[in-house]
Amino acid sequence: MAVGTLIVAAGSGQRFGGPKQFERVGGVTLLDAAIERAKSISNRIVVALPAGIELPSSSSELVYAVGGETRTESVANAFRALGDGFDYVLVHDAARPYASQALFERVVAALARGCPAVIPALESVDTLKVIEQQMVRETLDRNKIVRVQTPQGFQYQVLDEIINTGKEATDEATIAEHLGYSVTIVPGEELASKVTLRADLDRLRLPRVGLGFDIHPFRLDDGGDLVLAGEHFGPPGLIGHSDGDCLAHAVADAILGAAGVGGIGDLFPDTDPATKGADSMLLLAECVRAVREKGYRVHSIDATIIAEHPRLSSSLGKLGHALEVLMQAPVLVKAKRAEGLGSLGAGLGIATFAVASIV
Numbered sequence: 001m002a003v004g005t006l007i008v009a010a011g012s013g014q015r016f017g018g019p020k021q022f023e024r025v026g027g028v029t030l031l032d033a034a035i036e037r038a039k040s041i042s043n044r045i046v047v048a049l050p051a052g053i054e055l056p057s058s059s060s061e062l063v064y065a066v067g068g069e070t071r072t073e074s075v076a077n078a079f080r081a082l083g084d085g086f087d088y089v090l091v092h093d094a095a096r097p098y099a100s101q102a103l104f105e106r107v108v109a110a111l112a113r114g115c116p117a118v119i120p121a122l123e124s125v126d127t128l129k130v131i132e133q134q135m136v137r138e139t140l141d142r143n144k145i146v147r148v149q150t151p152q153g154f155q156y157q158v159l160d161e162i163i164n165t166g167k168e169a170t171d172e173a174t175i176a177e178h179l180g181y182s183v184t185i186v187p188g189e190e191l192a193s194k195v196t197l198r199a200d201l202d203r204l205r206l207p208r209v210g211l212g213f214d215i216h217p218f219r220l221d222d223g224g225d226l227v228l229a230g231e232h233f234g235p236p237g238l239i240g241h242s243d244g245d246c247l248a249h250a251v252a253d254a255i256l257g258a259a260g261v262g263g264i265g266d267l268f269p270d271t272d273p274a275t276k277g278a279d280s281m282l283l284l285a286e287c288v289r290a291v292r293e294k295g296y297r298v299h300s301i302d303a304t305i306i307a308e309h310p311r312l313s314s315s316l317g318k319l320g321h322a323l324e325v326l327m328q329a330p331v332l333v334k335a336k337r338a339e340g341l342g343s344l345g346a347g348l349g350i351a352t353f354a355v356a357s358i359v
Contacts, residue, residue, distance in 0.1 A: 044083075046081045149194070
């Protein structure tokens with residue numbers, strides 16, 4: 001059983017505002033994510049890319065082809081580049097990057113049972129109406145309507161016949177219907193939903209979580225100011241290479257850890273004289289930038305400061321707001337006492353835990 005997969009990635013993304021197949025989610029383009037999902041079931045993958053861009057190097061398992069002006073033309077070009085010797089051919093959209101391996105397997109299993117054409121679909125949960133000039137003309141029975149997804153699967157000879165008709169359609173299954181082939185439905189999945197608008201990316205982004213921790217002792221000379229999230233609380237300050245802002249440091253570690261970057265010490269080692277006495281909120285801003293360069297954005301922060309003094313309850317909202325402005329994300333800052341336990345309970349320093357979610 002040989003399976004070839006055609007991935008359509010030649011669109012201009014007019015509604016998205018640009019070629020969405022090259023948009024990054026979690027540091028990986030939608031196209032690369034789609035290719036990775038298809039590898040598990042495919043003997044060869046052909047990717048149809050926009051005309052005018054330099055095609056990456058091809059291999060026997062992964063081939064790149066120039067797409068056409070329409071989806072139908074792109075599928076035809078990819079099919080010709082696939083070659084023969086395949087039993088089944090899947091047609092998949094790069095704009096559906098998270099279709100699961102199980103979905104690919106369901107489509108292939110139906111083809112193996114002899115079905116000429118197979119499409120995944122979800123039931124319609126909304127009431128559907130036909131409109132004309134902004135007026136409702138008909139209400140459809142949603143129990144007879146499904147939302148069609150990809151990958152769609154075809155016997156090799158069936159897809160060959162479909163392409164040779166030269167007909168245009170929004171998907172190849174439509175042409176298969178017109179040719180008289182039965183089209184079998186297998187259960188789809190929400191993960192295979194299509195990215196059409198930029199807002200759709202938030203639906204697809206799977207959150208990553210990071211834990212941050214930082215602790216600093218108080219200065220013994222009562223010098224300097226205690227600094228938390230850039231706010232000054234008067235002396236004594238905390239001992240640190242920078243300004244000792246343990247709240248900013250813990251948040252930095254949390255977001256960097258979630259993004260797989262490392263910790264704040266990796267970006268700003270305490271052996272670097274350039275960061276001696278530095279404003280930790282400026283360092284945190286650089287950490288946020290590093291996270292964004294990896295293709296993520298901060299989704300939320302939950303931080304807890306452990307301190308016997310000073311009492312911070314009246315300042316927590318201000319601290320959270322300072323962090324929210326910097327990261328453009330909701331932040332909750334809480335304060336706890338160590339109840340006399342250990343060095344923190346003795347008031348010798350301050351520690352902060354932070355949990356960050358990024359998408």
